[in-house]
Amino acid sequence: MTQVDSTLISDWHVVADIETLKDDTITTTYLFGERIQIERNHLKSISVTTDSGREVISRQKYGFVWVCLGEPGRPIIEIPEAEENDRHVITGGSMGVHVSGLRVVENFLDMGHFPFVHDGYLGVETNSETFPYQVDITADDEIVATDCKFFQPVASPNAEGGIMADYEYQVLRPYTAVLYKTNPLQPHRKDYIAIFVQPAGEEHCIVHPFLCYLKDGIDRCTVRWFMQLIFGQDKPILENQLPKCLPLDPRAETCIASDATSVFYRRWLREHNITYGAIPIDSASNFSESKSGDIIR
Amino acid sequence: MTIESIWFPIAASDDLPYRHVYHAQLLGTEMAVWRADDGFVNIWENRCLHRGVRLSIGINEGVELKCQYHGWRYANRTAGCTYIPAHPANSPARTIQNRVYPAIERYGLVWSGIEPEGEGPNFEFLSNRHCLVLRAVSINSPTNMVIEELRKYQFHPSSQLDAKHVEYEVVEWSTNTLIVQAQSQNFSTTALLIAQPVDSYKTVVRGVIEWDDGLEDIPVLRHHAQLINQIRNRVESRAASIPVAELTPLNMIKPSQEFPSSPKQPESGRFASYQVTIARKWQTAEGVSAFDLEPIKGVLPTFQPGAHIDVHMPNGLIRQYSLTNGPGQTQHYTIGIKRESNSSGGSHYMVDSLHEGCKLDISEPRNNFPLRRDALETILIAGGIGITPLLSMARLLDHANLPYKLHYFAQSEKHVTFGEVLSKLGSSVVLHLGLGDSQTKESLHDILSIHQKRMHVYVCGPAPMLEAARVTALKIGWPDEAVHFEYFKNPNAIDDSSEFEIALARSCLTLKVPSGKTIVEILRHNNVAISTSCEQGACGTCIIDVLEGEPDHQDVYLREFEKAGHKKIISCVSRAKSKRLVLDI
Numbered sequence: 001m002t003q004v005d006s007t008l009i010s011d012w013h014v015v016a017d018i019e020t021l022k023d024d025t026i027t028t029t030y031l032f033g034e035r036i037q038i039e040r041n042h043l044k045s046i047s048v049t050t051d052s053g054r055e056v057i058s059r060q061k062y063g064f065v066w067v068c069l070g071e072p073g074r075p076i077i078e079i080p081e082a083e084e085n086d087r088h089v090i091t092g093g094s095m096g097v098h099v100s101g102l103r104v105v106e107n108f109l110d111m112g113h114f115p116f117v118h119d120g121y122l123g124v125e126t127n128s129e130t131f132p133y134q135v136d137i138t139a140d141d142e143i144v145a146t147d148c149k150f151f152q153p154v155a156s157p158n159a160e161g162g163i164m165a166d167y168e169y170q171v172l173r174p175y176t177a178v179l180y181k182t183n184p185l186q187p188h189r190k191d192y193i194a195i196f197v198q199p200a201g202e203e204h205c206i207v208h209p210f211l212c213y214l215k216d217g218i219d220r221c222t223v224r225w226f227m228q229l230i231f232g233q234d235k236p237i238l239e240n241q242l243p244k245c246l247p248l249d250p251r252a253e254t255c256i257a258s259d260a261t262s263v264f265y266r267r268w269l270r271e272h273n274i275t276y277g278a279i280p281i282d283s284a285s286n287f288s289e290s291k292s293g294d295i296i297r
Numbered sequence: 298m299t300i301e302s303i304w305f306p307i308a309a310s311d312d313l314p315y316r317h318v319y320h321a322q323l324l325g326t327e328m329a330v331w332r333a334d335d336g337f338v339n340i341w342e343n344r345c346l347h348r349g350v351r352l353s354i355g356i357n358e359g360v361e362l363k364c365q366y367h368g369w370r371y372a373n374r375t376a377g378c379t380y381i382p383a384h385p386a387n388s389p390a391r392t393i394q395n396r397v398y399p400a401i402e403r404y405g406l407v408w409s410g411i412e413p414e415g416e417g418p419n420f421e422f423l424s425n426r427h428c429l430v431l432r433a434v435s436i437n438s439p440t441n442m443v444i445e446e447l448r449k450y451q452f453h454p455s456s457q458l459d460a461k462h463v464e465y466e467v468v469e470w471s472t473n474t475l476i477v478q479a480q481s482q483n484f485s486t487t488a489l490l491i492a493q494p495v496d497s498y499k500t501v502v503r504g505v506i507e508w509d510d511g512l513e514d515i516p517v518l519r520h521h522a523q524l525i526n527q528i529r530n531r532v533e534s535r536a537a538s539i540p541v542a543e544l545t546p547l548n549m550i551k552p553s554q555e556f557p558s559s560p561k562q563p564e565s566g567r568f569a570s571y572q573v574t575i576a577r578k579w580q581t582a583e584g585v586s587a588f589d590l591e592p593i594k595g596v597l598p599t600f601q602p603g604a605h606i607d608v609h610m611p612n613g614l615i616r617q618y619s620l621t622n623g624p625g626q627t628q629h630y631t632i633g634i635k636r637e638s639n640s641s642g643g644s645h646y647m648v649d650s651l652h653e654g655c656k657l658d659i660s661e662p663r664n665n666f667p668l669r670r671d672a673l674e675t676i677l678i679a680g681g682i683g684i685t686p687l688l689s690m691a692r693l694l695d696h697a698n699l700p701y702k703l704h705y706f707a708q709s710e711k712h713v714t715f716g717e718v719l720s721k722l723g724s725s726v727v728l729h730l731g732l733g734d735s736q737t738k739e740s741l742h743d744i745l746s747i748h749q750k751r752m753h754v755y756v757c758g759p760a761p762m763l764e765a766a767r768v769t770a771l772k773i774g775w776p777d778e779a780v781h782f783e784y785f786k787n788p789n790a791i792d793d794s795s796e797f798e799i800a801l802a803r804s805c806l807t808l809k810v811p812s813g814k815t816i817v818e819i820l821r822h823n824n825v826a827i828s829t830s831c832e833q834g835a836c837g838t839c840i841i842d843v844l845e846g847e848p849d850h851q852d853v854y855l856r857e858f859e860k861a862g863h864k865k866i867i868s869c870v871s872r873a874k875s876k877r878l879v880l881d882i
Contacts, residue, residue, distance in 0.1 A: 106348075112383040116368045128368060128382035128671050237366050240351040242327070242344045254346045254393055258383040 004032045004276050010073035011173060014196040014208045015048065016065040017091045030200035031069065032276065038065060062210055063091040064196065077172055081192040081212035088220050092193075092209025092227040099238045100277035101197035101205035102246035102269065105177045107234055108195050109169050109261045111150045117233050120153060124162075127151045130258035143171035143268055145261045156191065157226045158217040159184035166190075171265055174274045175199055185216045193227070202277045203244040207231065247279040300324065302414040303473065305493050306406035306503045309430050313338065313407065318362065320353035324411055325496040327351070328398060333373035333625060334359035340409045341376050342396035345369060352395075360625030360696055371395055373625030377599020385671045386778075388601050388664035404489070404505045405430035420476070422487045422507060429455075429514055431488075431504035434525045438536035440473065440494040443502060446528050447475050447490050454479050454486040455506065455517045488521075498536075502528070569609040569658030571597065576629055578653050582707075582714040584636050585682060586648045587621075589629045590659065597627045602689040603666035603755075603783070606630065607830055608647070609658040616643040617831050619685040619757075619783070620662060621715060623692035630659075633714050635682040663830055665837035665854065666783040668693065672753040675701040676744060678766060680737075680758020684714050686783055687757055695722050702727060704744050706737060706758065737762060741769050748775050755781045760788040763853075777858045784835040784853045787870065791834070791851050797873035801825065801882050802844055816841075816868040816880075825882065827868065834870035841866050842881035847874040 015029050016038050027038045035051045038058075048058040048067050058067045061076050082089045097104055107113070112130050114123030133148040148167035155165040168180040168190070175197040180190040192212040197205050209231065213223045247253060248270045255263050269278055307321040313332040320343065321328040327343035329352035343351050345364040352371075356363040361370040361379060369389075370380040378393035401408045401417040405428045408418055436443055451465050460481040468487065469476040475490045486506055493501040502525055506517075573590040581587040590597075605619045618632040636648040651657070668675075668690045675694055677687040684705055694701040703722065706729045707713050719726050729740050745754065745766070754775065756766045763782055770780045793813055800807045810819050817839055820827045830838040834852030843866050850860045852867035859865055866878070 112367045115382065116366060125368065125382075126671055126673070129385050130383040236354075237350060240354050240365075241349045242351060243349065247349075253348055256347075256381060256384060 004069075005274055006070075007073070007272060007274070008032070008174065008199070008276055009070040010068065012059070012066045012068050012072065012074075012076045013175065014064040014198055015067050017094050017208060018046075018060060018063050018065060019091060020094070021046070021065070029198070029206070030204070031067065032199055033201045034069075036067070062089070064208060064210070077176065079192070079194070079210075079212065082210075084212070086215055087192075087212045088215055088218070088223055090211045090213070090220055090223055092211050092224055092231075094198075094206050094208045095228075095231055095235065096200070096204065096206050097235055097238050098204055098244070099241055100203055100245045101175050101199045101207075102274075102277045103238055103241055103244070104197050104205055104207055104234075105171065105175060105195070106246060106262050106265060107238055108177050108179070109145065109171065109265060110259070111148060111167070112258045113237070114150055114152070117237055118230060121230065121233075122152050122155065123150060124153050132257070133260065135260045135264045137264070137268065143169075143261070143264050145169040145264075155182070156184050156213075156218070157222045169261060171268070174269060174272065175205075183214050183216070186214060189214060199277055205277075243279065245277055245279045249279070249281045252279070298414075300494070301411035304401065304408045304410050304413045304415070304418050305473070306418075306491055307340070307409050307493060308407040309433065309503070310402055310405050310407060311430065316357040316359060318353050318355055318357050320351070321409075322495045323409065324494055326411060327353070328409070329353040329355065329362070330400075330407065331357045331362060333357075335373070335626070337374055338400040338402055338407055339373060339376065340398040340400045340407070341371070342398075346378070346393055346395055358697070360623065372599045372627065374627045375596060375599040379599060379601050379624070380670060382671065385669040386667060388604075388667040391598070391661065394599065404428045406503060406505065420489055422476070423489060423505060427508040427510055428505045429508040429517065431506065431521045431525070432518060434502045434522070434529055435495070436500045436502060436529045436532050437498060438500055438532045439498055440492045440500045442532050442536055443492045443500045443528070444473060444475065446532050447492065447502065450475065450477050450488070450490060450524065450528070452477070452479050452486070452488060452521060452524055454481050454484040455509070455512055456486075457481040457484050458516055458520055569607065570661050571659050573597075573630070573657050573659055575651060575653050575655045575657065578651070581633055582716070583709075583711040585633050585712075585714045586636070587631060587633045587715065588647075588651075589631050590657065591629045593656065597630060598661050599627065600630075600662035601664045602668045602693045603686050604662035604664040604689075605666075605686070605830070605836065606632070606662050607660035608632075609660075610643065610646055610651075611655075611657075612642070612646050612650075614643045614646065616647070617785075617836060619666075619689065621685050621688040621718070623689070624696055630662075633682060633685050660830070663836070663838050665840075666755070666757075666781065668755065669753055670694075670697065670699060671751075673700070673749065673751040674753075675699065676752065676754040677701060677703040678706075678741070678744060678754065678756045678758070679703065680706045680762040681708070681712070682714065683756075683758030683762075683783070683785070685757075687755060688715055688718060690755060691722055691725065692718070695725065701725055702744075704729060704740075706730075706732060706740070706762065734761070738765050738769070741766050742773075745769050745773050745775065748773055748779075753779050753781065755783075757783040757785075760784065760786075777856050780856075782853070782856075786831070787834040787851075787853050789834070789851055789853065791870050793872065795849065795872045795874075797875070798877045799873075800845075800877060800879045802879055803882055810872070815870065816866070816872070820868070820882075827882070829869055832869045834867050837867060839868045841868050844879040844881050846876075846878035848872070848878065849874045 021040045023042045037049050040046045049055050056067050066076055115125045115128040119125050131149050135145045146168050149164055152165045153162040155163050166182045171177045178194040183189050183191050194210040196208040199205055209227050248266050307323050308319050308330050312319045319330040321330050329341045329343045331339050343353050350366040354365050360373050363370050368382040372379050376395035376397045378389040381389050398409045404423045453463055463479050463481045466478045473492050478487045488506045490504045572593045575588050576591040577589040579587050600620050605617045607615050609615050621631045634644050634647045637644045679687045691703045703726045709731050796812050808819050830836045837854035847863055848866040849872040851870045854867050
């Protein structure tokens with residue numbers, strides 16, 4: 001197995017949407033290339049074991065099963081929006097993607113693709129300009145991109161006509177990112193979307209979206225439908241990225257001004273020595289070599 | 298001879314129908330293969346330089362390939378990036394250029410290689426005659442096992458598919474290629490079979506046979522398909538029974554081991570990087586000569602609509618001329634030159650002394666007049682020879698089906714330049730002929746009278762007309778950033794009497810600029826690289842970011858809001874109002 005970074009081993013990762021589990025049934029999935037079994041008994045209690053029979057630490061939170069393969073170095077992230085009563089709190093439907101989870105996070109942070117990949121929804125091709133925004137690293141060592149604005153014809157299923165949508169992005173952990181987005185009916189409040197990316201392997205991941213949408217003018221099904229529509233548009237593009245791992249060498253892929261968040265993200269991964277799902281800078285000469293230690297078919 | 302130096306077929310010509318992009322692979326390297334509308338076959342590394350998305354899922358727009366992810370455009374022939382939609386007002390850096398593999402279309406196949414040598418495939422028996430391309434068959438096996446089996450290829454002459462007795466002769470055989478002749482009753486057919494190494498464990502068999510048009514092709518194709526499929530079955534069962542470790546991997550190249558090079562330092566001064574020949578010279582209008590400039594060797598670099606080149610004349614003069622070419626058209630550059638009565642020698646020399654066959658040095662194209670492709674409507678206004686950059690813009694807008702109008706002010710019908718190109722643009726071109734100063738102003742007022750959000754206007758022509766357009770647009774309420782100008786020259790008298798200091802933030806140098814010297818001259822004198830072109834404050838090439846201090850703007854390139862911002866300076870003419878300028882260089 002490829003060496004997994006210690007910060008990732010001691011972190012929490014979503015491995016299943018609880019709604020998809022059946023009682024007294026074992027569900028198999030992968031984390032860092034290792035096969036794991038999730039078992040739920042009739043008392044709804046869950047245990048997670050590795051192939052070798054070792055039980056790993058697991059929790060149920062926000063509708064997901066979370067595991068930590070080592071000793072937890074920090075708690076599962078706190079989401080205050082999930083506690084607000086006037087929000088739908090929804091798991092968005094987990095989707096497997098044949099690419100590094102880091103590529104998925106980078107795509108989640110990117111506005112430039114809206115007019116092309118989400119034409120007619122999150123952007124229109126005739127309105128393709130990405131305006132300057134601010135990116136910073138907070139005292140808590142999280143990446144925050146603010147003042148992000150993009151013209152969106154259908155920013156949300158309950159939006160009537162195009163709006164200049166305001167976004168704020170945060171990268172909380174290497175495989176976890178969230179965005180806050182203007183609610184079309186209550187412009188002073190924001191809808192919340194997070195993605196928890198499960199690194200099944202270096203080049204395979206399962207994306208678990210988590211949504212806290214204001215209930216005003218929208219039902220649960222529609223929120224979920226919209227998330228799946230949008231992510232369904234991203235998936236084929238992501239699966240055609242070469243190489244499948246995220247190159248961290250700044251020269252490996254051409255960045256432009258509108259890629260500021262992505263530039264910060266790659267740098268932040270470098271500084272945190274995250275290599276799982278990445279092509280670290282010192283192996284630059286093996287740039288496109290497939291890292292497939294993970295064989296998931 | 299290495300395997301990288303060999304020409305292999307990587308596709309059939311029929312795999313490249315109109316506006317399609319074909320995914321090919323050779324020696325582990327993925328390639329995006331597409332035919333432009335002018336027939337040119339492009340073979341590129343199969344990844345967008347931006348985020349690595351396969352270009353084989355991109356969109357063939359006829360003259361450019363568009364990436365699916367962020368809509369970046371890459372030009373036919375050169376693979377240079379021509380447009381980045383996230384920043385529609387900027388022209389992409391010249392260094393953004395994809396890797397290109399050579400392409401030859403011959404015998405119904407498209408041939409390429411990693412670094413192929415020589416003139417390409419040459420098979421005498423297929424030359425100057427009709428060929429029938431066989432169906433390509435993919436085999437899961439290393440190439441050497443395939444070619445071994447192919448040596449036993451026994452087929453029937455095309456007109457003798459039912460013959461009982463056939464004789465075979467292997468005419469030629471190499472590690473990847475086989476020529477076999479089949480003969481029966483004085484009828485013979487020769488076949489060329491090639492094993493294309495896709496990667497170390499996958500091979501595609503491609504074949505071509507000599508062909509007579511009188512025959513029916515389907516039974517012949519079926520005959521060969523059956524035979525090659527039998528070979529596939531035999532090879533795959535053998536390959537499967539051999540332990541993987543024993544399979545000899547090919548000398549495989551990993552795709553894109555090289556990183557795109559980091560941005561180059563700007564070349565100092567006015568640099569002529571390309572040698573061209575005048576392939577054609579003709580009079581396109583009264584007093585205007587047109588020139589087609591072809592590269593002496595290699596290919597001309599990517600340009601964007603609005604770009605100009607420096608032409609270095611044999612008499613030592615350097616002049617700027619806009620490219621009039623349509624998008625993706627780089628087999629030659631076309632420029633138009635008006636013989637100016639008050640010329641200081643440049644246009645006289647070009648028009649009078651240079652003829653077809655003459656050689657010239659030119660710079661790479663620079664674009665300080667970039668065209669946005671996200672406008673709801675684009676208005677192009679040309680006066681006289683100012684048509685040249687706008688013609689290139691109009692051709693792109695026309696090709697991309699974007700809404701635009703080209704208003705062309707000329708003295709008379711006889712003065713209409715590049716009329717043959719304009720006529721192809723149809724009703725989008727509006728001619729304004731023989732108007733006096735006041736009539737021109739009225740027409741400009743009419744043209745600019747309607748302004749809506751996200752409309753853009755581009756103006757190029759004589760200085761009085763630009764000034765009139767500027768004043769009119771301002772009066773009507775066009776925002777500064779929606780009005781774009783290209784000056785041929787700076788009509789302002791330059792006041793170079795001031796004295797000031799420049800501090801170079803990146804080079805950690807402080808230099809004095811005395812009266813009578815320009816910033817550019819002082820930088821050059823101190824070996825600080827600065828790229829320039831017109832050197833009279835019109836083209837914008839020598840723009841520098843200002844970190845501190847107040848510039849004394851004397852150029853006509855920067856727009857009013859930019860001048861007011863004190864963030865940029867055109868260093869060939871502008872100076873300082875403050876005692877000191879801190880420049881980001």
